[in-house]
Amino acid sequence: VSTQSTGGNDSCEIPSVFGSSLFNCYSSYHPDEELSTVLPFSNVYSDTSSTASCRLYNPQLLTRPYAGYLANYGAGGYEQLLSRNKVVSSYILSDLQYNGWVDRATRVLFLDFTVYNVNINQFAVVKLVAEFLPTGGLLTSYDVLVQKLLRYVTTTDKVVFGFEIVLVLFVLYYIVEEGMEVVLFRMRYFLDVWNVLDTIIIVQILIGFGISLYRTTTIEGLIKDSETERDTFISFENIAYYETVYNDNAAICLFIAWMKVFKFINITKTMRYFSTTLARCCKDILSSGINAEYFFFLNY
Numbered sequence: 321v322s323t324q325s326t327g328g329n330d331s332c333e334i335p336s337v338f339g340s341s342l343f344n345c346y347s348s349y350h351p352d353e354e355l356s357t358v359l360p361f362s363n364v365y366s367d368t369s370s371t372a373s374c375r376l377y378n379p380q381l382l383t384r385p386y387a388g389y390l391a392n393y394g395a396g397g398y399e400q401l402l403s404r405n406k407v408v409s410s411y412i413l414s415d416l417q418y419n420g421w422v423d424r425a426t427r428v429l430f431l432d433f434t435v436y437n438v439n440i441n442q443f444a445v446v447k448l449v450a451e452f453l454p455t456g457g458l459l460t461s462y463d464v465l466v467q468k469l470l471r472y473v474t475t476t477d478k479v480v481f482g483f484e485i486v487l488v489l490f491v492l493y494y495i496v497e498e499g500m501e502v503v504l505f506r507m508r509y510f511l512d513v514w515n516v517l518d519t520i521i522i523v524q525i526l527i528g529f530g531i532s533l534y535r536t537t538t539i540e541g542l543i544k545d546s547e548t549e550r551d552t553f554i555s556f557e558n559i560a561y562y563e564t565v566y567n568d569n570a571a572i573c574l575f576i577a578w579m580k581v582f583k584f585i586n587i588t589k590t591m592r593y594f595s596t597t598l599a600r601c602c603k604d605i606l607s608s609g610i611n612a613e614y615f616f617f618l619n620y
Contacts, residue, residue: 348454349391349427359398361419365411374400374421382555383432383447389459390451393428401553427452434556443469445560465560469539471532484532491525498522513603517576524573531566535559579605 333345347353356377363371379396386393400416402409416422422429431448447463472481498518502509509515538559546554 344424346424346454349393351394354394354396355425356396359419359421361415361421363415364418365414366408370403370408370412371400371415374398374416382553383430383557384561386428386430386447386449386463388428388449388451389461390453391427397430399553401551404550432553432555432557434554441468441470441473443467443556443560445556447557465557465564467560467563469535469556469559469563471536484529487525488529491522491529494518494522514580517580521573521576521580524569524576528566528569528573531562531569535563535566 356379358377359375361371361375375398377396377398381395381397381399383395385395398421400412400421402412429450429452433446435444435446436442437444443466445465445467449461449463451459451461453459472478498515501515510519542554542556542559545552
C-alpha cells in the first residue's frame, strides 16, 4: 500500500512584495496544516473501484506514526492499495502519475508491505519512505522489522511454550509471596534494592506475557484475513512493533535477573567482595538501566 501526507498550498506566508506573482506556498510538514480535502481524480488506465481510496483523506490509517529525518508524521493521509497483479498495479501507478497524485504539496510518501519466508518462519514488515523537502529535494529511508510472529510451530517451539507456562506459574507464586511481604513491611519493603529488582523482574515478565498473548491471539487472524481479503491491506506493523518491544523487554529482564544471581554467590572471598560492591552501586546501575529502557522504547 502507498500512503502520502500532503500540506496545503497556503501553509506558509508569501511576502507582500510577491503577492501579485506568487499565489501558492508549500511549507514543511506540520500535522495542523495537513490537507484533508477530497482530491480530484479521473481514471484513464484503471477502473474506478481500484483507486477509490486515493482521493479520500483517512485520519487513521493502519500504519503507525513515523519519525522521519524532517518531521514526525502522524497516522493520517491518503492511501492507495496496489494489486498483487503486476499489470493492474502498473495501471494504478499510471493513473496516479496522470492525476499528479504526488505533487508540490506532498511531504512524505510511504510504501508498506509484508513478506513471509516459510523456510525460516520469519516475517519481514517493510516500510520504504521518501520525504520531500520544501526546496524540492528528496530524502529516502527504510524501516525493516524481521520477526518470528508464528512462535509455536516446531517441536522445539512447543517445548519453549511449556517452559513459558512454568515461568508464569512461578511468577504467580512470587506475586503472592512478594505481596505478603509488602503487606508486612509496607514501604520499608522498597528500601531494599534487591526487593525493588524482584518487583521490576515480575512486572517485566507480566508485560512480556501480555505481549505474547496478544501476538498469539492476533497473528493467525491477520494471516487468515490476508488470505481471504486479498484486495485489502492487512497491516502487520503493530504486531511486529510489539514483538520488538517484547524482545527488548526480555533482554533487559534477563540482565536484571543475572544481577540477582550475584546476591547468592558468596562462596569465595572474591565473590563476596564483588557481591558487596554490586550491592553498593546497584542504585546507579538501576537508574542507568531505567534510562536505557526508556530510550529503547522511545526509539520505537
